[in-house]
Amino acid sequence: MVGHLNLILRLVIWFLLTADFSVANIIIGVSIALLLPGRHKGPEALKDWLRVLGEIVVALPQAYIExxxxxxxxxxxxxxxxxxxxxxxTPGLIFLDIFLITFTPKTIVLKYHEEGWYEVHRVRRRKIVGQKEG
Incomplete structure (x- = not known):
C-alpha cells in the first residue's frame, strides 16, 4: 500500500512539473516513477502517510487564514x-513535511540538514522577548 503512495507522490510531482496530461507524458511519467529507485532500508508505516495526508488537509484552511x-x-x-x-x-515523508511547512504563508523551509533538522524561516506579528532587532 505504501509503495503505491510513493508511486502516486512521484506521479503528482511529475504532473506538477510538466503540467501536461497528454498520453505520451503520462506514459513517460509512469515509466520514470517506476524506474526511480526506491528505499530498501525498511517498510514505511502507512499510519505516518495517513497522518501527513491528514495534516495537508488541515493546512489548506490554515494557509488561507494566515x-x-x-x-x-x-x-x-x-x-x-x-x-x-x-x-x-523516509525521503517521501520528509518531502511532504517540507511541503507542509512551506505551504503556509508564514513559514518556509530554507534548508534540510542531513542530521535531521529543518531550517525554518517564519514571519511574526510581534517581537519575541529577547529577540534582537534587525
Whole structure:
C-alpha cells in the first residue's frame, strides 16, 4: 500500500512539473516513477502517510487564514528556527513535511540538514522577548 503512495507522490510531482496530461507524458511519467529507485532500508508505516495526508488537509484552511492575517495585520518580525525531523522519516515523508511547512504563508523551509533538522524561516506579528532587532 505504501509503495503505491510513493508511486502516486512521484506521479503528482511529475504532473506538477510538466503540467501536461497528454498520453505520451503520462506514459513517460509512469515509466520514470517506476524506474526511480526506491528505499530498501525498511517498510514505511502507512499510519505516518495517513497522518501527513491528514495534516495537508488541515493546512489548506490554515494557509488561507494566515494569508488574510498577513494582509489585515502586518507581520514585521521574522526569525529562523531549527525544527527536528520526526523520527523514522523516509525521503517521501520528509518531502511532504517540507511541503507542509512551506505551504503556509508564514513559514518556509530554507534548508534540510542531513542530521535531521529543518531550517525554518517564519514571519511574526510581534517581537519575541529577547529577540534582537534587525
Amino acid at each position: 494569508a488574510f492575517e498577513i494582509i489585515i495585520r502586518p507581520h514585521k518580525y521574522e526569525d529562523i528556527t531549527m525544527e527536528r525531523v520526526k523520527p523514522r522519516r
